[in-house]
Amino acid sequence: MKPNIIVFPGSNCDRDVYIAIKNITGHSPKMVWHKDTSLENANLIVLPGGFSHGDYLRSGSIASRAPIMKEVIKKAKNGTPVIGICNGFQILTECGLLPGALMRNNKMQFICKYTHLVSNYDNTWINKKQLGKVIFLPVAHHDGNYYADDNTIERLIKDNRIAYQYCTSAGIIEQSSNINGSTNNIAGIISDKENVLGMMPHPERAINTKLGGEDGINFFKNVFEKLG
Amino acid sequence: MTTVEQAIELGLSKDEYQQTIEYMNRIPNLTELGIFSAMWSEHCSYKSSRKWLKTLPTEAPWVIQGPGENAGIIDIGNGLAAVFKMESHNHPSFIEPYQGAATGVGGIMRDVFTMGARPIANLNCLRFGSPSHHKTKHLLSGVVAGIGGYGNCMGVPTIGGECTFDKGYNGNILVNAMTVGIVKKDKIFYAKAGSPGSPVVYVGAKTGRDGIHGASMASAAFDSDSDSKRPTVQVGDPFTEKLLLEACLELMETDCIIGIQDMGAAGLTSSSVEMAAKDNNGIEINIDKIPVRETKMTPFEIMLSESQERMLMVLKPGSENKAEEIFKKWELDFSVIGEITDTKNIVLKENNNIVANIPLEPLANGLIYERTYEKNIITKKVNIPNNNSNWLESLKLLISNHDLCSRRWIWEQYDHMVMGDTIGMPGSESGIVRIHGNQDQALAITTDCTPRYCEANAKLGGMQAVAECYRNLCSVGALPLAITDCLNFGNPENSIVMGQIVSAIEGISSACKVLSMPVVAGNVSLYNETEGKSIPPTPQIGAVGLINDTKKQLLNIIRKNNNQDILIIGQTTGHLECSIYAREIEKIENGQPPNVDLDKELSHGKFILNLADKELISICKDISDGGLAIALAEICIMSNLGCYIKKPKEINVNEWLYGEDQGRYIIISESNNTETIINEANKNNISITVIGKVEENSFIVEHNNSKQEISIDKLSNLRNNWFNNYFEK
DSSP states (O other): OOOOEEOOTTTTTTHHHHHHHHHOOOOOEEETTTTOOOOOTTTTEOOOOOGGGGGGGGGTTGGGGHHHHHHHHHHHHHTTEEEEEEEHHHHHHHSSOOOOEEEEEEEHHHHHHEEEEEEOOOOOOOOOGGTTTTEEEEEEESOOOEEEHHHHHHHHHHOOOOOEOOOOTTTTOOOGGGGOOOGEEEEEOOTTTSSSSESOGGGGGGSSSGBBBBBHHHHHHHHHHHHH | OOOOHHHHHOOHHHHHOOOOOOHTOOHHHHHHHHHHHHSSHHHHTTTTHHHHHSSSSOOOTTTOBBBSSSSSEEEEEEEEEEEEEEEEEEHHHHHHHHHHHHHHHHHHHHHHHHTTTEEEHHHHHEEEEEEEEEHHHHHHHHHHHHHHHHHHHTOOOEEEEEEEEGGTTSSSSSEEEEEEEEEGGGGGGOSOOSSOOOOEEESSOOSTTTTTTHHTTTSSOTTTTTGGGGGGGGOHHHHHHHHHHHHHHHHHTOOEEEEEEEOOOTHHHHHHHHHHHHOEEEEEEEEEGOBBBTTTHHHHHHHHHOOOSSEEEOOOTTOOOHHHHHHHHHTTTOOOOOEEEESSSEEEETEEEEEEEEHHHHHOOOOOOOOOOOOOOOOOOOOOOOOOHHHHHOOOOHHHHHHTOOHHHTTTOOOTTTTOOOOOOOSSSSSSEEEEEEEEEEEEEEEEEHHHHHHHOOOHHHHHHHHHHHHHTTTOEEEEEEEEEEOOOOOTTTTTHHEEEEEHHHHHHHHHHHHOOEEEEEEEOOOOOEEEEEEEOHHHHHHHHSOOGGOOOOOOOOOOOOSSEEEEEEOOOOOTSSSSHHHHHHHHOOOOOOOOOOHHHHHHHHHHHHHHHHHHTTTEOOOTTTHHHHHHHHHHHHTTEEEEEEOOTTOOOHHHHHOSSSSSSOOOOOOOHHHHHHHHHHHOOEEEEEEEEEEEEEEEEEETTEEEEEEEEHHHHHHOOOOHHHHHH
16 A cells, blocks of 8 residues: 655645554555656555645645646546545645535634534445444634535435535534535535545544544544555 | 935934944945844844843753844753744734734744744734724734634644733734744754855745835834834735745755844844854845845845745855755745855945945944833732622623633634644643654643733733743643743833833743743834833743653543542632732722742642642643632533532632632642642642532532532533624624
């Protein structure tokens, strides 16, 4: 297993996700600079959080045109698993690997806090044992308000492609737990072939109770088990 | 040729203008006069305060670098050092809150990484005017967004600070930002110039017309048209700073750099003067080589611009190409703009013509003034009625008061978790970050100052600010090591304000000596006045401590409710003068602040650390604003558990609950440890009282054989909603 983490100018969770993967799975990811053009042995690609290119123009839009992204898109289309976390999710919607867009939070403020999330659909990224179980992961974003048109949302639901939804501590998906105004409380989605996951929450930050939670450990364990 | 009128417009006095002529042996031109006025501004030269700053204790075996550099440095063991400083950005933040606060954060981070350290934590201390003042909402939301906008993008967690409101800041808010970084002890960089012939290099963002002469703005009082000063506020670009950080740290891994200095206040002027003067050299700068983003900029504008995200470096001759490659990778400007000379002058050339030529010595040495001062008049003792009010009604009012309520609305706008080492969240006594790569050790960082105490008695206030920082660190189980100060006062030409400065420094000094926390860095912000009215004296303190074993970190959250005793360390006499209770419930704002007994502070702090080390306690909180009731209510709310406490006979209930006696901590102990703890306290001659037990879900107080209670849910709602309500109104 050779995970590759793409580093853009302005990425700032690249080190955090490197450490989470290394500590939890023992694999040492390769850090790939955005101007590189090859991802030879990558069998997992991670687009980390941060403020690539300062979020200028739109979050993720300049990064989505980086030289390395041609290769990321090619690999993704050939089935290589790709995770985009936070700014990585924004890059994935900007480059078209995932549908929809991440707009400014509805309260127009940056939000950094632990949130309850639930996953109701069976897919590559979620352990069956975790279906319907409430997990606790932090978010930290200014532009996490997921939007897609009605047809897209309908398809996402029909194809079981909603990975995570913001919910109450009891697992109820309702407006009061919608921290940023996302359509249908969506916090993460997967691509039609299931191999691309975009999510606003940061599993790499929840890897120790001292840090506030450890549900991120299961996330990475599960991903690496599933992907072999 | 210049005139005395031009000099006055640039902020120099008539006499100071005369001195420039004497140093130059001729009348300075406009560029030269601009350079003098920036270097001799209060902001750059500390001309009113330097005499008194010299009296602060700055040494200890663990101090690597005291005041005088970009930031202070202390040894934290294992070959590592902590680099930190606090700085004000008050004037710009009042004029343009978002950019003012953002560039304040950017500036202090540069001060830290210019020394080779990676920033690992930010904190900020905010003082706003009255919540009902028409500007406060705009300033508060703008400042918080600006701090978040910069720090979040940089990927450095903002882990703590303070925010209070007082009408004394209506016309002049305070925004003080602190950054802490970590560096390898053998990889520290300083602002020095090496030997003549070394190339001087400019890196980072281009120079524009923003912030021209900001240091002088920061050294003048506001009048009614302060809004017209908006063009002197700098504009921040945190993305460029993030690139600059990574590029600088990458270059610092090589051996190319002789010296490095960030361009902060007074931009290229102060950075070039300070670096060249340090090794008694001269410097020559070719103005044509400076990357600019606007056309037709004059040497005056270029030298006095405070455009952000720029650094000046002196490189080892021959290493220019290697360095340039790194900056090109990060898409930053890199330009060799001159060289170090042996002339002892700063010489600026444009189109091969000399446009300025000034001896460095008077610029670097600045001026020192002996301002006249009147020692702070100690106000008389005031009697605070203690029987007018019901304790429970008071608790409801106080916990939902703007100075005591939860600040979650603020810190949730800051990324406080990035970098993956935050183990002490904002909202606690101290923010705590692990030392990266070492799960056992962590730095605890805190800030404090109680302006209402300082206003009543500046010396006691200065002392109290240091003592409370000390307590904040002990209460999380950290050994206090050192402080940075950030002294915010009004106009030093007013002898009463100058008296406040002198007294506060005296207080800080005495507390630092007793508590073994030397001052390793500092900043002074004067002329915080609008239309003749000065702010309350605010000697802000930032402090750093070390947790050697994170397993022994003390928390303020209780995890269970059976067999948990609540104890108070330190004596409660019930001092209500100058308390928030007196201000809010009895509407009395004058009187004497509580006394600070430094020897007791020291012994109580040591006692807490000793209990933590022996693992006799795991939960602790210091008692400060709002007294015992507020501190205990906060623990209960955070833990979602209640308490049952019983008032001792000899004290009035309001004095007991809301008195602000210093040197006190709440500790929670397992019942089977309580006796051991009491014995330890008695052995060490430390006052200790068991006041009650942890309960399931209500805050219950028994006194005079009656019992009153309030549910934690209710308390929690009262505490958590002030900011949301404020902004919804």
